[in-house]
Amino acid sequence: xxxxxxxxxxxxxxxxxxxxxxxxxxxxxxxxxxxxxxxxxxxxxxxxxxxxxxxxxxxxxxxxxxxxxxxxxxxxxxxxxxxxxxxxxxxxxxxxxxxxxxxxxxxxxxxxxxxxxxxxxxxxxxxxxxxxxxxxxxxxxxxxxxxxxxxxxxxxxxxxxxxxxxxxxxxxxxxxxxxxxxxxxxxxxxxxxxxxxxxxxxxxxxxxxxxxxxxxxxxxxxxxxxxxxxxxxxxxxxxxxxxxxxxxxxxxxxxxxxxxxxxxxxxxxxxxxxxxxxxxxxxxxxxxxxxxxxxxxxxxxxxxxxxxxxxxxxxxxxxxxxxxxxxxxxxxxxxxxxxxxxxxxxxxxxxxxxxxxxxxxxxxxxxxxxxxxxxxxxxxxxxxxxxxxxxxxxxxxxxxxxxxxxxxxxxxxxxxxxxxxxxxxxxxxxxxxxxxxxxxxxxxxxxxxxxxxxxxxxxxxxxxxxxxxxxxxxxxxxxxxxxxxxxxxxxxxxxxxxxxxxxxxxxxx
Amino acid sequence: xxxxxxxxxxxxxxxxxxxxxxxxxxxxxxxxxxxxxxxxxxxxxxxxxxxxxxxxxxxxxxxxxxxxxxxxxxxxxxxxxxxxxxxxxxxxxxxxxxxxxxxxxxxxxxxxxxxxxxxxxxxxxxxxxxxxxxxxxxxxxxxxxxxxxxxxxxxxxxxxxxxxxxxxxxxxxxxxxxxxxxxxxxxxxxxxxxxxxxxxxxxxxxxxxxxxxxxxxxxxxxxxxxxxxxxxxxxxxxxxxxxxxxxxxxxxxxxxxxxxxxxxxxxxxxxxxxxxxxxxxxxxxxxxxxxxxxxxxxxxxxxxxxxxxxxxxxxxxxxxxxxxxxxxxxxxxxxxxxxxxxxxxxxx
Ligand SMILES: Nc1ncnc2c1ncn2[C@@H]1O[C@H](COP(=O)(O)OP(=O)(O)OP(=O)(O)O)[C@@H](O)[C@H]1O
Ligand SMILES: [Mg+2]
Numbered sequence: 001x002x003x004x005x006x007x008x009x010x011x012x013x014x015x016x017x018x019x020x021x022x023x024x025x026x027x028x029x030x031x032x033x034x035x036x037x038x039x040x041x042x043x044x045x046x047x048x049x050x051x052x053x054x055x056x057x058x059x060x061x062x063x064x065x066x067x068x069x070x071x072x073x074x075x076x077x078x079x080x081x082x083x084x085x086x087x088x089x090x091x092x093x094x095x096x097x098x099x100x101x102x103x104x105x106x107x108x109x110x111x112x113x114x115x116x117x118x119x120x121x122x123x124x125x126x127x128x129x130x131x132x133x134x135x136x137x138x139x140x141x142x143x144x145x146x147x148x149x150x151x152x153x154x155x156x157x158x159x160x161x162x163x164x165x166x167x168x169x170x171x172x173x174x175x176x177x178x179x180x181x182x183x184x185x186x187x188x189x190x191x192x193x194x195x196x197x198x199x200x201x202x203x204x205x206x207x208x209x210x211x212x213x214x215x216x217x218x219x220x221x222x223x224x225x226x227x228x229x230x231x232x233x234x235x236x237x238x239x240x241x242x243x244x245x246x247x248x249x250x251x252x253x254x255x256x257x258x259x260x261x262x263x264x265x266x267x268x269x270x271x272x273x274x275x276x277x278x279x280x281x282x283x284x285x286x287x288x289x290x291x292x293x294x295x296x297x298x299x300x301x302x303x304x305x306x307x308x309x310x311x312x313x314x315x316x317x318x319x320x321x322x323x324x325x326x327x328x329x330x331x332x333x334x335x336x337x338x339x340x341x342x343x344x345x346x347x348x349x350x351x352x353x354x355x356x357x358x359x360x361x362x363x364x365x366x367x368x369x370x371x372x373x374x375x376x377x378x379x380x381x382x383x384x385x386x387x388x389x390x391x392x393x394x395x396x397x398x399x400x401x402x403x404x405x406x407x408x409x410x411x412x413x414x415x416x417x418x419x420x421x422x423x424x425x426x427x428x429x430x431x432x433x434x435x436x437x438x439x440x441x442x443x444x445x446x447x448x449x450x451x452x453x454x455x456x457x458x459x460x461x462x463x464x465x466x467x468x469x470x471x472x473x474x475x476x477x478x479x480x481x482x483x484x485x486x487x488x489x490x491x492x493x494x495x496x497x498x499x500x501x502x503x504x505x506x507x508x509x
Numbered sequence: 510x511x512x513x514x515x516x517x518x519x520x521x522x523x524x525x526x527x528x529x530x531x532x533x534x535x536x537x538x539x540x541x542x543x544x545x546x547x548x549x550x551x552x553x554x555x556x557x558x559x560x561x562x563x564x565x566x567x568x569x570x571x572x573x574x575x576x577x578x579x580x581x582x583x584x585x586x587x588x589x590x591x592x593x594x595x596x597x598x599x600x601x602x603x604x605x606x607x608x609x610x611x612x613x614x615x616x617x618x619x620x621x622x623x624x625x626x627x628x629x630x631x632x633x634x635x636x637x638x639x640x641x642x643x644x645x646x647x648x649x650x651x652x653x654x655x656x657x658x659x660x661x662x663x664x665x666x667x668x669x670x671x672x673x674x675x676x677x678x679x680x681x682x683x684x685x686x687x688x689x690x691x692x693x694x695x696x697x698x699x700x701x702x703x704x705x706x707x708x709x710x711x712x713x714x715x716x717x718x719x720x721x722x723x724x725x726x727x728x729x730x731x732x733x734x735x736x737x738x739x740x741x742x743x744x745x746x747x748x749x750x751x752x753x754x755x756x757x758x759x760x761x762x763x764x765x766x767x768x769x770x771x772x773x774x775x776x777x778x779x780x781x782x783x784x785x786x787x788x789x790x791x792x793x794x795x796x797x798x799x800x801x802x803x804x805x806x807x808x809x810x811x812x813x814x815x816x817x818x819x820x821x822x823x824x825x826x827x828x829x830x831x832x833x834x835x836x837x838x839x840x841x842x843x844x845x846x847x848x849x850x851x852x853x854x855x856x857x
Contacts, residue, residue, distance in 0.1 A: 344734045348731045349732065368721045
């Protein structure tokens with residue numbers, strides 16, 4: 001008999017109006033990294049939440065080390081050595097790393113929390129697995145990548161032998177992903193078994209031993225990664241062939257739509273992040289901004305969209321100045337914005353998905369007449385968008401919160417693209433999307449380009465920038481330090497440029 | 510087993526039941542008969558036209574302050590200042606009611622509007638400070654409560670009267686009370702105000718759920734960042750929410766000034782109508798219809814309690830304890846929710 005640490009057999013989980021998991025089986029061997037693959041809304045997070053005790057399955061059984069168990073809540077999961085890092089982190093911002101890790105499991109001395117001891121333990125654990133986490137830092141001061149490691153440490157601190165990671169790489173930069181992969185490998189060497197949810201097939205090929213595929217809530221099967229290919233994985237998961245390179249005609253740029261001149265922007269800490277940047281985007285072209293996170297991309301977007309006031313410089317849209325206009329005015333002048341952080345900016349999670357579809361246009365006809373909302377028109381519109389963009393949701397009345405991460409993103413994209421703006425700003429538009437959805441979104445962006453719209457794409461994903469853009473602007477330290485054409489460059493050169501190696505040569509300020 | 514909606518209904522009902530049971534246990538342990546006590550309570554609230562009239566009268570301002578707090582909550586704000594807004598609303602209503610000469614169809618609405626405007630202004634100040642300077646509304650509204658209390662006492666003593674501790678009675682043309690209602694209810698102080706309160710509840714529901722303005726207010730309450738991203742003005746909505754919330758509370762003051770009392774005495778302490786509104790809003794789930802039911806419950810408890818000492822010998826302090834216990838159980842509804850979820854799990 002094989003040595004399985006976890007077996008989930010024929011699991012079924014229903015939500016009102018939807019079967020999220022139907023007869024799914026997944027078996028995790030000791031010391032393996034097991035990928036869980038499926039489209040957005042296929043039921044991956046749900047299945048893992050069942051294993052972690054957050055949901056109770058309607059049918060099926062769970063075995064831990066061959067023994068049948070009943071995981072009624074996360075504490076039981078903890079006791080069984082199962083730890084989970086969720087798609088969206090659950091950390092207390094104002095606490096330190098150590099305080100977050102021990103939360104609920106505080107070591108005590110004379111009835112008081114023994115923080116010293118905890119800090120030492122955290123430092124030791126971090127050392128042992130090469131996590132390089134500072135036990136004393138506050139969560140709000142550390143990067144997303146670090147926060148994720150804190151989540152991993154939290155599970156290890158609680159004695160996890162099985163680690164569930166729900167789309168850990170979706171929020172990371174390519175550099176951070178490489179480091180995470182190293183960490184995962186060292187965890188496995190220490191005897192920990194990992195279930196990894198990811199949409200990135202390359203990652204599966206690189207680190208995973210086996211891969212279980214689910215499609216629309218159904219278990220499709222488990223394959224050995226060594227015996228498969230990305231093409232096979234993609235077609236298993238989507239149920240059809242998927243093309244990875246996006247087909248597109250050459251761009252046919254028209255007049256300048258967006259023109260940014262000598263822009264300077266400070267971030268919230270009053271540090272200058274955009275330092276005299278110039279950028280033009282023409283009608284009918286997609287300009288991709290390549291760059292490592294934190295080089296001023298967010299500030300650039302916020303300045304254009306009116307979310308942040310600028311220090312100096314000017315921004316023009318179709319030759320009309322939009323510098324420092326309010327977000328409402330910027331939207332009205334024809335700008336759409338797919339925000340990088342969909343939970344913070346993109347959606348009101350407790351609104352139904354239908355109401356989210358009119359977040360910028362609720363006050364306009366036909367959604368509002370004389371200040372009264374017309375819910376018929378709002379929900380008609382939502383229904384149409386949901387169908388057109390294949391947003392998988394039980395209905396347009398479902399709260400946005402209940403949608404799977406990828407489907408939330410599709411809803412935002414539907415809303416933004418459908419407004420037929422002159423300029424679409426897409427920040428990480430395919431983060432957390434499955435390959436099929438990525439293909440779809442890329443097609444949509446190119447379609448919009450072909451309709452004569454200007455598209456500004458910001459992505460940390462080199463593949464995406466290379467595939468979709470007609471022109472690539474490399475951003476480093478608050479400036480565009482190089483303009484390159486995708487057909488004349490390669491990932492290596494881009495990588496070097498992104499690290500700022502061009503700076504001296506070009507003599508940029 | 511339970512749908513979400515059922516859940517939201519069950520939690521307050523169970524809270525109330527637990528509060529009543531706890532109250533019964535306390536009565537028992539002090540040697541009183543809880544059944545007699547609760548019968549006296551019931552009769553004290555509904556047993557005669559007079560009691561019924563008094564109960565509804567008490568419910569009226571509770572609905573309005575409950576709405577005030579609930580409205581602010583829906584927009585993500587905690588308006589502890591309803592108390593002060595009640596006081597300034599009361600004062601404004603009585604001021605107009607005593608000094609202006611006009612036919613009723615002008616005078617009464619004018620007095621009501623004055624109360625709402627005064628309350629709204631009292632909400633505007635903390636709203637403005639919150640929106641522009643980020644000062645927490647709880648701190649400012651608490652301070653505004655004291656300012657309202659002492660300023661209104663000063664105005665009554667030195668501006669509206671000559672060092673008296675109460676204003677004159679308002680003119681007939683500004684009164685919410687009506688003889689036929691009083692006669693019908695054996696001379697209780699019931700007045701037309703209940704219609705104002707119910708209309709206010711409908712207004713709140715309509716504004717929040719059906720209008721563009723309400724959409725913005727709810728959106729800002731749930732996610733400021735997304736609202737800003739979508740082009741709404743977060744500060745404008747914070748201020749607007751506080752003004753409307755204050756307006757409701759100001760109207761509650763008008764109920765006292767134009768209805769129940771017909772004048773305004775100086776107050777040595779807070780009226781508590783505003784503070785009780787917090788509990789009403791909480792019990793009513795911050796929902797306009799829920800607030801009406803919760804206000805009814807509070808009115809029944811408050812007025813019915815007056816009957817308990819005389820009929821059942823139970824001290825009215827005990828009723829205060831029962832009310833406190835109900836609030837406690839509502840406040841800890843998390844525990845009830847958790848217990849229900851447990852039940853639900855085992856049910857499957
Ligand atoms: N709490 C919930 N209530 C109702 N429906 C839910 C809930 N959670 C998930 N669902 C639904 O169950 C289905 C599966 O969702 P799940 O989050 O498991 O997908 P996923 O595979 O993790 O997708 P993604 O890759 O986009 O994160 C979706 O259709 C989703 O709308
Ligand atoms: Mg998921």
